[in-house]
Amino acid sequence: MKILFVNPSCLDPRVTDPDALQVPIGLYYLASGLLDQGLVSGILNLAPAGPANPSAKGSDEKALDLFTQSIMQEQPDIIGFSVTSPTRINAMACADKARQILPDILIVFGGPGATFMADFLFGACPALDVIVKGEGEISTTKLVNAAKRIKNRFGTFHQDQSIQADLVQDLSRIPGIVYRNGPNLHDTGQTELIENLDTLPHPSRYFTYQHLAMSRGCPGKCTFCGSPKFWGTALVRRHSPQWLFEEIKALAQKGVTHFFISDDTFTMDCDAVRELCEKIIRADLGITWNAISRVDYIDERILGPMRRAGCIQISFGIESGAEPIKKILGKPIDNDTCVAAFDKVRAAGILPRAYFIYGAPGETDATIQDSIDLMIRLGPLSTVFYMLVTFPGTALYNRALQKGWTHDGVWQKNIEDLPWWELDPDMDFPRVKEWGDQLRQAFFDHLEAFVNRITFCPDNASAPLHADFLSRLAMTFSHGEYARDERVGNAEQIAVNLFEKALQFYPCPRAFQGLAMIYQKQKNFTKAMAFLDKGLSHFPEDKDLCVCMGVCLMNIGDFHTALTYFTPFAQDPALSQYISICKQKTTLS
Ligand code: B12
Ligand code: SF4
Numbered sequence: 086m087k088i089l090f091v092n093p094s095c096l097d098p099r100v101t102d103p104d105a106l107q108v109p110i111g112l113y114y115l116a117s118g119l120l121d122q123g124l125v126s127g128i129l130n131l132a133p134a135g136p137a138n139p140s141a142k143g144s145d146e147k148a149l150d151l152f153t154q155s156i157m158q159e160q161p162d163i164i165g166f167s168v169t170s171p172t173r174i175n176a177m178a179c180a181d182k183a184r185q186i187l188p189d190i191l192i193v194f195g196g197p198g199a200t201f202m203a204d205f206l207f208g209a210c211p212a213l214d215v216i217v218k219g220e221g222e223i224s225t226t227k228l229v230n231a232a233k234r235i236k237n238r239f240g241t242f243h244q245d246q247s248i249q250a251d252l253v254q255d256l257s258r259i260p261g262i263v264y265r266n267g268p269n270l271h272d273t274g275q276t277e278l279i280e281n282l283d284t285l286p287h288p289s290r291y292f293t294y295q296h297l298a299m300s301r302g303c304p305g306k307c308t309f310c311g312s313p314k315f316w317g318t319a320l321v322r323r324h325s326p327q328w329l330f331e332e333i334k335a336l337a338q339k340g341v342t343h344f345f346i347s348d349d350t351f352t353m354d355c356d357a358v359r360e361l362c363e364k365i366i367r368a369d370l371g372i373t374w375n376a377i378s379r380v381d382y383i384d385e386r387i388l389g390p391m392r393r394a395g396c397i398q399i400s401f402g403i404e405s406g407a408e409p410i411k412k413i414l415g416k417p418i419d420n421d422t423c424v425a426a427f428d429k430v431r432a433a434g435i436l437p438r439a440y441f442i443y444g445a446p447g448e449t450d451a452t453i454q455d456s457i458d459l460m461i462r463l464g465p466l467s468t469v470f471y472m473l474v475t476f477p478g479t480a481l482y483n484r485a486l487q488k489g490w491t492h493d494g495v496w497q498k499n500i501e502d503l504p505w506w507e508l509d510p511d512m513d514f515p516r517v518k519e520w521g522d523q524l525r526q527a528f529f530d531h532l533e534a535f536v537n538r539i540t541f542c543p544d545n546a547s548a549p550l551h552a553d554f555l556s557r558l559a560m561t562f563s564h565g566e567y568a569r570d571e572r573v574g575n576a577e578q579i580a581v582n583l584f585e586k587a588l589q590f591y592p593c594p595r596a597f598q599g600l601a602m603i604y605q606k607q608k609n610f611t612k613a614m615a616f617l618d619k620g621l622s623h624f625p626e627d628k629d630l631c632v633c634m635g636v637c638l639m640n641i642g643d644f645h646t647a648l649t650y651f652t653p654f655a656q657d658p659a660l661s662q663y664i665s666i667c668k669q670k671t672t673l674s
Contacts, residue, residue: 352391474503
C-alpha cells in the first residue's frame with residue numbers, strides 16, 4: 086500500500102518569483118507521518134516542470150507528462166494532491182490522467198484550494214474521490230489506514246465506478262472530509278485538530294527544505310486572507326521552541342543556511358521567540374532567516390535576540406495607508422503603529438519589508454495617495470505591491486458571492502485567482518493598474534532617501550551585525566534586485582555609500598569585496614586592489630576576496646601573483662579556467 090503526494094503546478098508563469106515552485110510545508114508533515122509506517126512512495130513536485138517556471142520552459146504538458154511517467158513507475162494506491170486555487174487545474178488534469186492509467190486508484194485532494202471548493206472540484210473532476218478539509222494529519226492517517234484495511238480485505242477501492250460500500254462506511258466515520266458516494270457528496274463535518282503540534286514527526290528526518298512554521302493560525306481577521314477560516318482564529322497552536330530548534334538544527338546540519346519562517350504572525354508569542362533565538366545563538370548555527378509578522382506584535386526587546394539568531398528580514402502586511410480601506414480589508418491598525426514597528430525593526434539592523442494591496446473596494450486616487458504617504462513615513466527597504474485578488478474561503482469572496490458578482494463556476498476558467506476589479510462594478514483595469522504603477526514609482530523615487538534614513542540603536546556589541554546588514558543591502562544595489570531594475574536611480578552610488586558605511590562599523594569581508602567589484606567594473610584596478618588588500622589584512626583566507634584579487638591582478642597582467650591567490654582554492658572547478666590561463670601566461674613569459 087503506497088501513497089504518492091503531489092504538488093501540482095500553477096497556471097501562470099512567475100518571472101521573478103521562485104516561491105511558487107516550493108513544495109507546501111504541509112506535504113512534508115503528511116509524508117513524514119506516513120513514511121514512518123513505510124506507506125509513502127514520495128512527494129512529486131510538478132511546479133518546476135510547469136508554467137510557473139519559465140526559465141526551464143515549463144508548461145502544462147510537461148508537468149502532466151512528468152506526472153504520467155511517475156505514476157506508471159511508482160504504481161501508487163492513493164494519490165494525494167495539495168491544491169491551491171492556482172494549482173487546481175493541473176491537479177484536476179493529473180487526477181483524470183491517473184484514473185485512466187490506474188482505474189482503481191484512490192484520488193484525494195487537500196490544502197486551502199480543496200478545502201473551500203469542494204462542490205466545484207467534485208463537479209469538475211469526476212476522478213476525485215475524497216477531499217480532506219483543513220489541517221490534514223489526523224484525517225489523512227485515518228483515511229490511509231481505512232484504505233489499507235479495505236485493500237487488504239477486498240483488493241479494490243471501487244466497485245461499479247463508485248467507492249465500494251465498506252470503504253464508504255469507514256470514510257463516514259472520519260471527521261473533516263468530503264467524499265463521493267455514487268451521485269452524492271458526504272461532508273463529515275469539522276476536522277479534528279492536533280492538540281500538541283510537537284507530537285508530529287520531524288519532517289527534517291526525511292526531507293531538506295527552507296520553509297518552516299512554529300505556529301498554525303492567526304488571530305487576525307483580514308478579509309482577503311484564507312488563514313482565519315482555514316485554521317480558525319480562536320486558538321493559535323504552536324510547536325515548542327525546542328521542537329522548532331531541533332528542526333532548524335537538523336536542516337542546518339544538512340547544509341541549509343537560509344530559512345523562511347512562514348508563521349502568519351511569528352512574533353506573537355515573545356517568550357517562545359526569545360527562547361528559540363537563544364537556542365539558535367547558543368548553538369552558533371551560522372544561519373540567516375526571514376520572518377513574517379504584524380506591526381502590532383513587535384516588542385523591541387525580542388528584536389536584538391532575533392537579529393543575533395540570524396533574522397535579517399521581517400515582512401509586514403501594511404496593506405493600505407487609508408483608514409477606511411484598512412477597515413474593509415479587516416486590518417484596522419493605525420498608521421503610527423506601523424511606523425513605530427518599522428523604526429524599531431530598522432534600528433535593530435533587520436530589513437523591514439512592506440506588503441501593500443491596491444484595488445480594494447472603495448479605493449480612489451486619494452486612498453492611494455494615503456498609501457504613498459504612509460510608505461514614505463515607513464521607509465521600507467523592500468516592498469511588494471499586490472493587486473487585490475480573492476479566493477474562496479475569504480470574507481471578500483463571500484461578499485462577492487452575496488452580491489451576485491461571481492459564482493463558483495468561474496473556477497472552471499483557466500484563471501489562477503479573481504482580481505477584485507473584475508468583480509466590482511465601480512472599478513476598471515486601467516485605473517487599478519495605474520494605482521499599482523504609482524505605488525511602485527513612489528517607492529523607487531524615495532528608495533535612496535529610505536536608505537539614508539538607516540540609523541541603529543547605539544550598541545557596540547552589534548557593530549559586526551550592523552556592518553553585515555548594510556553590506557547585504559548594498560549588494561542588492563550593486564549586484565541584486567535593485568541593480569537590475571532601471572527604476573532605481575543611482576544604484577551603484579547607493580551601494581558604494583552603504584559598503585563604506587558598513588566598514589565604519591566593522592571590517593566586513595562582503596563590504597571590501599563589494600567595493601572592489603564596483604571599482605573593478607569601472608576598470609579602476611588600483612582602487613579595487615587597495616580595498617582587497619585591506620580586506621585580506623583582516624581575512625587572509627577569505628576565498629571571495631582572494632579570487633577577486635586574482636581577477637584584478639589578471640586584469641593588470643600580473644598572472645604570476647594572481648596564481649598565488651587562486652592556488653589555495655585549486656580544488657574549485659569554477660577556478661580551473663583562471664588557473665590554466667595564469668599558468669599558460671606565466672610559462673610563456
Ligand atoms: C507560507 C506560505 C507560502 C510559502 C510556502 C511555504 C511552503 N513551502 O509551504 C510560499 C511563499 C512559497 C507560498 C507560495 C504561494 N502561496 Co502561500 N501561503 C503560505 C501561508 C502563509 C502558510 C502556509 C503554511 O505554512 N501552512 C502550514 C502547513 C502545515 O499547512 P499546509 O501547507 O497548508 O498543509 C496542511 C493542509 O493544507 C493540509 N494539506 C495540504 N496539502 C494536502 C494534500 C493532501 C493530499 C491532504 C490530505 C492534505 C493536505 O494538510 C497539511 C497539514 O496539516 C498560507 C496561509 C496560511 N496561513 O495557511 C499561504 C497560502 C497557502 N498561499 C496562498 C497562495 C495564493 C500562494 C501562491 C499562489 C502565491 C503566488 N501568487 O504565487 C504561491 C504558490 C503556492 C502554490 N503552490 O499554489 C494562498 C492560497 C489561497 C488558495 N485558496 O489557494 C494562502 C492560503 C494565503 C492566502 N492568500 O489566503 N505560500
Ligand atoms: S493577512 Fe496575515 S494578519 Fe491577516 S489574517 Fe491573514 S495571516 Fe493573519
